[in-house]
Amino acid sequence: MRLTFAITRWNPETDTHLHEEDYRLEVSRGMTVLDALIRIKNEQDGTLSLRYSCRSAICGSCAMEINGTEKLACRTSVRKEWERHGQIAVAPLRNLPVIKDLVVDMSSFWGKIRGVTPWLSTIPRAEIEQAAGQLTLSPGSYQFHNVDACIMCGACVAACTTHEVSEGFLGPAALAKADRFLADPREPVASKRMRLTELEKDNGIWDCVRCNFCVQVCPKDVGPLEAIIRLRRATIGAGLVSSGGARHVTGFADIVEREGRLNEALMPLKIARFNLRRMLSVIPLGIKMFVKGKIPNPFARPIPGIGQVRAIFNALRDATRVPGRTHP
Numbered sequence: 001m002r003l004t005f006a007i008t009r010w011n012p013e014t015d016t017h018l019h020e021e022d023y024r025l026e027v028s029r030g031m032t033v034l035d036a037l038i039r040i041k042n043e044q045d046g047t048l049s050l051r052y053s054c055r056s057a058i059c060g061s062c063a064m065e066i067n068g069t070e071k072l073a074c075r076t077s078v079r080k081e082w083e084r085h086g087q088i089a090v091a092p093l094r095n096l097p098v099i100k101d102l103v104v105d106m107s108s109f110w111g112k113i114r115g116v117t118p119w120l121s122t123i124p125r126a127e128i129e130q131a132a133g134q135l136t137l138s139p140g141s142y143q144f145h146n147v148d149a150c151i152m153c154g155a156c157v158a159a160c161t162t163h164e165v166s167e168g169f170l171g172p173a174a175l176a177k178a179d180r181f182l183a184d185p186r187e188p189v190a191s192k193r194m195r196l197t198e199l200e201k202d203n204g205i206w207d208c209v210r211c212n213f214c215v216q217v218c219p220k221d222v223g224p225l226e227a228i229i230r231l232r233r234a235t236i237g238a239g240l241v242s243s244g245g246a247r248h249v250t251g252f253a254d255i256v257e258r259e260g261r262l263n264e265a266l267m268p269l270k271i272a273r274f275n276l277r278r279m280l281s282v283i284p285l286g287i288k289m290f291v292k293g294k295i296p297n298p299f300a301r302p303i304p305g306i307g308q309v310r311a312i313f314n315a316l317r318d319a320t321r322v323p324g325r326t327h328p
């Protein structure tokens with residue numbers, strides 16, 4: 001079968017903008033998109049640039065956009081893509097600067113990984129001997145939730161909707177990496193608390209909008225969104241609740257637990273926490289809600305059966321105590 005591959009090209013020395021070029025190729029059974037791109041480069045156009053190494057979904061270097069979704073080219077079947085989409089369109093990863101053709105600059109990606117301190121914090125010499133028996137992980141003493149399976153391909157960052165509008169956002173891969181170290185029982189509690197203090201700042205865990213795209217595109221089932229939710233939970237569990245995101249979540253939960261439903265009239269108070277500057281900033285929103293008839297009675301009574309709602313909250317609190325995780 002002879003198929004057309006529409007490949008996005010860009011040469012910084014000659015092109016002013018990205019453009020597509022079509023290549024026709026006879027495809028064979030079991031051929032991957034990476035196989036096809038290598039054939040095109042070797043047989044038709046040696047100027048085509050792409051990045052790859054292991055060809056086995058291990059090194060993470062061949063991530064690119066294939067028919068609009070971030071995938072590893074070395075484990076994406078040409079035939080299946082054709083059957084599903086009726087075309088093979090290949091482009092570089094989004095949200096990262098293009099160096100040439102399908103090769104993107106991963107510097108910011110690595111910078112963010114480094115930014116979450118992806119190593120165990122140093123234990124003072126005096127504590128090393130004392131902790132000697134605890135420096136080896138024993139089965140059952142930890143639960144990394146598969147976040148250590150990350151191959152740093154960058155697909156999640158390319159798919160991230162927050163990253164699209166906010167380049168400073170730490171991003172799903174770095175936050176998943178942070179979760180892996182937070183789950184490590186060998187790190188001192190004080191260090192974990194310092195991690196969370198950094199992660200709750202702007203561009204950290206509370207900037208994720210939970211679109212779930214990072215989970216959908218990850219080739220290794222790392223589940224970055226679940227990692228972010230664990231980090232949020234740990235942050236609140238550690239009493240770090242002064243950030244806007246934490247105030248919103250805890251305020252929302254408080255109201256529902258007390259009344260059995262959300263009372264929008266009380267949310268601004270929960271978020272602003274009687275801080276005058278914050279209160280003034282929510283007044284325009286309050287006026288709009290009042291005009292639209294969206295402000296319920298702030299003194300409404302709890303719903304009938306409120307005891308059952310509170311029982312759910314209590315059960316949730318018990319269920320979310322993660323075994324093996326030491327909360328800072």
Ligand code: SF4
Pocket residue numbers: 156159160161162163171172207208209210211212213214215224225228
């Ligand atoms: S769930 Fe959060 S981290 Fe994942 S892609 Fe969406 S905004 Fe980004």
Ligand code: SF4
Pocket residue numbers: 060149150151152153154155156157172173176217218219220221222223224
């Ligand atoms: S979390 Fe998944 S998609 Fe993101 S860099 Fe790691 S392996 Fe790739």
Ligand code: FES
Pocket residue numbers: 052053054055056057058059060061062063072073074075
């Ligand atoms: S070439 Fe290594 S993951 Fe695809």
